[in-house]
Amino acid sequence: MRAEKFDAIVVGAGMSGNAAAYAMASRGLKVVQLERGEYPGSKNVQGAILYADPLEKIIPKFRDDAPLERHLVEQRFWIMDGTSHTGIHYRSDDFNEPRPNRYTIIRAQFDRWFSAKVREAGCTVLCETSATGLLKDWNGNVTGIVTDRHRDTIRADVVVLAEGVNGYLGTKGRLREIPKPDSVALAVKEMHFLPEDVIADRFGLTADEGCVIEAGGTITRGIPGLGFLYTNKESISIGVGCLVSGLAAASERPYDILEAFKHHPSIRPLIAGSEVKEYAAHLIPEGGATAIPQLFGNGWVVVGDAAQLNNTAHREGSNLAMTSGYLAGHAIAEVRSRGGSMIRDNLSLYKRLLDESFVIKDLTKHKDLPRFLHANSQSLFVSYPKLISQAAQSFVRVDGASKLDKERATSASFLKARSGWGLISDAVRLARAWY
Ligand SMILES: Cc1cc2nc3c(=O)[nH]c(=O)nc-3n(C[C@H](O)[C@H](O)[C@H](O)COP(=O)(O)OP(=O)(O)OC[C@H]3O[C@@H](n4cnc5c(N)ncnc54)[C@H](O)[C@@H]3O)c2cc1C
Structure with missing residues (x-):
């Protein structure tokens, strides 16, 4: 050689x-x-x-x-607070025509x-x-x-x-x-094993169909990051990833955040009775275009x-x-x-x-997005998820209060938390960072 x-x-x-x-x-x-x-x-x-x-x-x-484990037929995006999630789902058979677009x-x-x-x-x-x-x-x-x-x-x-x-x-x-702490996330992940048919039942899937959940909100305790859950054939991958500089500043341990995520009422039933066989931790580059x-x-x-x-x-x-x-x-x-x-x-x-x-x-x-997420982590990962959750509950709860009163109360809660200018400025800055 x-x-x-x-x-x-x-x-x-x-x-x-x-x-x-x-x-x-x-x-x-x-x-x-x-x-x-x-x-x-x-x-x-x-x-x-x-x-x-x-x-x-x-x-x-x-x-x-x-x-290949499962071909994905459904993607769920959740905004979470301590006890609830508000989500959007995308599911369509067309998505996998002529051939599946993504797999676990x-x-x-x-x-x-x-x-x-x-x-x-x-x-x-x-x-x-x-x-x-x-x-x-x-x-x-x-x-x-x-x-x-x-x-x-x-x-x-x-x-x-x-x-x-x-x-x-x-x-x-x-x-x-060497990548800087504000341009890498630390992700921790576990593999939870369950029988194939149990996974299919819990997520509304058939045979080799799969589902993904990606969740942001108070679960990362104000640190820019996400929780995720992916269905494999006979296992579920579940984990969280948080910006390293955010973990250090908040003195938070990723393992504690993952434990809390697993015990969240929206997640716990999905992995109930599973056997954990693998545990892993790894960095993810998060600096975007300016860190290349x-x-x-x-x-x-x-x-x-x-x-x-x-x-x-x-x-x-x-x-x-x-x-x-x-x-x-x-x-x-x-x-x-x-x-x-x-x-x-x-x-x-x-x-x-x-x-x-x-x-x-x-x-x-998306070159400005990492900076935007870091600079606004408290509002994006704590305040808004709580406000959205309260608004969603108020919207669906039937309790004798008039719809108009509920909508006024919801608007007032947003204004109290962020003010009118604050809301407009957040929307404009998000749009700028996204586009
Ligand atoms: C928890 C987690 C979840 C993720 N989820 C997704 C996802 O769902 N979808 C997605 O698209 N991406 C996801 N990613 C990102 C994705 O994993 C990476 O972008 C991808 O693996 C990068 O590939 P790579 O080949 O550059 O690096 P790696 O996959 O890390 O491969 C590097 C290889 O180099 C080897 N190596 C390192 N140093 C040396 C050396 N000195 N000599 C010899 N060998 C060496 C390592 O052992 C390794 O095999 C995720 C990442 C993490 C951590």
């Missing part, structure tokens, strides 16, 4: 690394991929929703053999499957092997990596950094900064979570990871096919392709 030189090294076998390795190996490049885990997926944590579209572009017939998956199984496709395409995959440093020449150009296997070195024309949100290698190699680091340089590119490519507003990450990995792999193969070297100017093709894709367009559209 020591003397061998590759066209490309991919560090990490998650969504972005597998997409990059597949794109290059299937176009005939000599690629080696390193994964520090015992097997691809062994260290990876996700909710997890798989969005079909980006994977379909890479492996069109993935549905034939990919380990279990990453330990899915990443293994994706990695098998990468190997079939001709990539060499080394598990239980960490990249511990970048090799550079005298001009600072990246020329390979050092591994933790007897400090062996591997050389290549280009290194694809697909190492996930912590990005140890990129920060150590001074290619990017330099994406390419002489002999390197960075993709996926390591590049902070995560859409907080729509809670999408794996699809941005896969798309960025695939575009990086495609750009490298293009440069190679034109006989170019892996210098910064040539690798800028990756950034051009990414700019033209939904990834950068979506993140740019």
Whole structure:
């Protein structure tokens, strides 16, 4: 291994690394991929929703053999206070025509499957092997990596950094900064096991249909964050993610927030009688467009979570990871096919392709949203959820009070909490941050 030189090294076998390795190996490049885990997926944590579209572009017939749990037919968005939730649901059979648009998956199984496709395409995959440093020449150009296997070195024309949100290698190699506490969320998650038919009954599903609940409100105790619940075949993934700087400022522990979420009256019956078999914690990039680091340089590119490519507003990450990995792999193969070297100017093709894709367009559209959420966390995650809950209860409760009196009382409660100008200003600032 020591003397061998590759066209490309991919560090990490998650969504972005597998997409990059597949794109290059299937176009005939000599690629080696390193994964520090015992097997691809062994260290990876996700909710997890798989969005079909980006994977379909890479492996069109993935549905034939990919380990998919349930195809999602229903998405529920809940605003919660301490005892209630007010929600909107979307459910339609059209949503899954001509083929299902999204699925739940279990990453330990899915990443293994994706990695098998990468190997079939001709990539060499080394598990239980960490990249511990970048090799550079005298001009600072990246020329390979050092591994933790007897400090062996591997050389290549280009290194694809697909190492996930912590990005140890990129920060150590001074290619990017360590993510700041206000641009990452800490998510904790449990897997609750229940019989398949019990899950179907509780969520109104048939056979392989699935449902997702995403919940915001007082459950995160004024910290920007969300609770989530995803149905797998025989398990339910349940978790919460909160901004790290918010957890620190409020001295809150994510485990306590998850415990309270699980005991909320709207959630408790859904997981009643389940057996918890897995527990995991992981960071999620939340900084948006303004946190994206330099994406390419002489002999390197960075993709996926390591590049902070995560859409907080729509809670999408794996699809941005896969798309960025695939575009990086495609750009490298293009440069190679034109006989170019892996210098910064040539690798800028990756950034051009990414700019033209939904990834950068979506993140740019929502570039002010993370700042807006941080600056208004008390009103967004505490005051409004309480007001909305009171308003919803007043609306549905029949108690002899006239409808007009109830509506006046509801308006008064909003005005008392935020004032007329406050309400208008919140709406305008939200619209600006969203658009
Ligand atoms: C709780 C949670 C829920 C989520 N839910 C969703 C969801 O429902 N839908 C969605 O689209 N996204 C979701 N995301 C986000 C999604 O998981 C990420 O965006 C996606 O996994 C990023 O892929 P990646 O390949 O960039 O990084 P990762 O999947 O983190 O992969 C990085 C890989 O690199 C390996 N590695 C790291 N350092 C080294 C090294 N030095 N040497 C060798 N190997 C290394 C790691 O072991 C890992 O396998 C969620 C995230 C969390 C934490």
